Amino acid sequence: MSAIYILWLRELKRYIRSKAQIAASLGQPLLYLLALGFGFGPVFEKSGSGNYLQFLSPGIISMSILFTSIFSGIAMLWDRQFGFLKETLVAPVPRIQIMIGRTLGGATVAVIQATIVFLACLLVGFRPAHWAMIPLAFLFMMLIALVFASLGTAFGSVLQDMQGFQLIMNFMVLPIYFLSGALYPLTNLNKPMAIVTHLDPLAYGVDALRNILSGIAHFPLTLDLALLSGVAVIFLTLGAWLFSRIQL
Amino acid sequence: MIQVENLVKKFGEFSAVKDVSFDVQKGEIFAFLGPNGAGKTTTIKMLTTLLNPTSGKITLDGLDPSHHKHAARQRFGIVFQDPSLDGEQTAYENMELHAVLYKVPRKVRSGRIEQLLKLFELWDRRDDYVKTFSGGMKRRLEIARAFLHTPKILFLDEPTLGLDPQTRNQLWTHVKHLNETEQVTVFLTTHYMDEADRVAHRIAIIDHGGIVAQGTSQELKQKTNSESLEGAFLALTGSTIRDEAATSADQMRQVAKMWSNRR
Numbered sequence: 001m002s003a004i005y006i007l008w009l010r011e012l013k014r015y016i017r018s019k020a021q022i023a024a025s026l027g028q029p030l031l032y033l034l035a036l037g038f039g040f041g042p043v044f045e046k047s048g049s050g051n052y053l054q055f056l057s058p059g060i061i062s063m064s065i066l067f068t069s070i071f072s073g074i075a076m077l078w079d080r081q082f083g084f085l086k087e088t089l090v091a092p093v094p095r096i097q098i099m100i101g102r103t104l105g106g107a108t109v110a111v112i113q114a115t116i117v118f119l120a121c122l123l124v125g126f127r128p129a130h131w132a133m134i135p136l137a138f139l140f141m142m143l144i145a146l147v148f149a150s151l152g153t154a155f156g157s158v159l160q161d162m163q164g165f166q167l168i169m170n171f172m173v174l175p176i177y178f179l180s181g182a183l184y185p186l187t188n189l190n191k192p193m194a195i196v197t198h199l200d201p202l203a204y205g206v207d208a209l210r211n212i213l214s215g216i217a218h219f220p221l222t223l224d225l226a227l228l229s230g231v232a233v234i235f236l237t238l239g240a241w242l243f244s245r246i247q248l
Numbered sequence: 249m250i251q252v253e254n255l256v257k258k259f260g261e262f263s264a265v266k267d268v269s270f271d272v273q274k275g276e277i278f279a280f281l282g283p284n285g286a287g288k289t290t291t292i293k294m295l296t297t298l299l300n301p302t303s304g305k306i307t308l309d310g311l312d313p314s315h316h317k318h319a320a321r322q323r324f325g326i327v328f329q330d331p332s333l334d335g336e337q338t339a340y341e342n343m344e345l346h347a348v349l350y351k352v353p354r355k356v357r358s359g360r361i362e363q364l365l366k367l368f369e370l371w372d373r374r375d376d377y378v379k380t381f382s383g384g385m386k387r388r389l390e391i392a393r394a395f396l397h398t399p400k401i402l403f404l405d406e407p408t409l410g411l412d413p414q415t416r417n418q419l420w421t422h423v424k425h426l427n428e429t430e431q432v433t434v435f436l437t438t439h440y441m442d443e444a445d446r447v448a449h450r451i452a453i454i455d456h457g458g459i460v461a462q463g464t465s466q467e468l469k470q471k472t473n474s475e476s477l478e479g480a481f482l483a484l485t486g487s488t489i490r491d492e493a494a495t496s497a498d499q500m501r502q503v504a505k506m507w508s509n510r511r
Binding site: 002003005006007010013014017018079082083084085086087088089090091092093094247248 | 350
């Protein structure tokens with residue numbers, strides 16, 4: 001247990017200490033929030049779909065969780081190349097504990113990041129439908145973070161260099177984001193698009209947060225919960241398996 | 249303390265290590281010398297549970313590392329060829345993390361960390377981030393860290409690569425000191441023959457995956473009629489140059505260097 005704790009703590013320390021990284025990783029969600037929120041806002045309202053900022057904010061929060069948690073896993077690439085990973089892999093500690101410590105650390109960082117983005121949303125005018133539901137929203141944020149931190153660990157375990165990182169960014173992370181319904185409603189989509197979006201695990205995370213925070217739902221909340229939990233278990237297992245196979 | 253019998257490691261068709269056998273006694277400093285690509289690092293990786301041997305038998309302090317991985321790992325400390333510190337944490341935090349991973353009892357933890365950091369002259373810098381350290385300081389910290397859980401065996405894979413003579417000298421003095429005071433068995437590889445000559449009790453020379461000679465420095469010199477260990481080494485391994493291909497790790501390191509210089 002103490003091994004899990006110390007590796008979790010390390011991820012947290014790294015995050016808190018790199019002020020530049022915190023600032024940089026806030027830039028993107030804020031840009032989406034402001035440019036899209038205020039840019040598409042009038043069109044969205046004219047179409048009779050309500051306030052776009054209320055619709056978009058949970059999507060932007062989900063996005064910051066997705067990016068932060070996946071990148072924390074991919075950051076393992078640096079630990080691998082600069083040797084720190086070795087120090088943990090030759091320690092007399094089962095690899096599963098090392099993997100869990102790292103993954104939970106990455107997930108925690110993502111939730112902190114999401115909290116900052118949430119506060120930024122409040123600042124530009126977003127108002128949660130029910131303040132009392134905020135703890136439930138945090139539960140879902142943690143679940144989303146766990147899903148994608150595990151996926152990040154899985155990627156980090158197989159990647160050998162930075163070229164692979166670009167590949168994952170363009171063919172995994174961005175599609176997961178753009179097809180999740182973070183930016184647009186999943187209703188009235190054409191058939192292929194509807195199928196693809198329903199296969200995106202983040203869609204259920206976005207939906208849950210939007211349901212809780214803004215009162216707009218596409219799926220039932222219990223379905224979101226069941227699906228995210230299921231995917232979390234699958235990705236955690238996959239991440240643990242791939243991590244256990246790392247050869248140095 | 250370390251027994252190796254008929255150790256073989258094959259990567260596909262290529263045999264990196266073929267039929268290597270040696271014995272290292274308790275408290276001994278044993279040097280493993282060889283040109284690039286001779287199989288030194290592969291052997292160390294097998295000894296330290298990072299690679300599974302294709303065949304052969306390894307015993308560390310009476311344990312088979314491939315069956316008792318964690319028990320074996322608890323018994324040795326290792327300093328890798330490349331640094332393995334966390335640059336974003338302080339020297340003290342790096343030590344602490346190691347202590348937790350190796351289950352050093354909480355009661356003795358801070359005392360032992362202080363003792364080692366003082367010995368390696370890093371105590372004053374304990375709260376500085378490791379990324380601000382020089383190459384020599386990082387090396388010292390890594391060796392201090394490897395001693396933290398009072399291992400019975402210390403593996404050093406080219407620990408003095410890229411260090412200036414002063415630092416190298418000081419490093420070996422520390423290692424010798426700890427070898428004497430804590431009775432640690434030391435298994436090292438190096439490209440500096442003078443170092444091996446000075447610190448090692450016994451030396452094995454490996455080339456093309458096999459051991460070509462072993463004995464004390466004196467014995468090796470006599471065997472080859474050489475004045476120096478370097479002469480003996482060249483007589484045994486020839487003078488052809490072995491080029492190693494750059495790995496992705498080397499390439500990444502170059503990129504990182506570029507970035508860190510810009511700061």
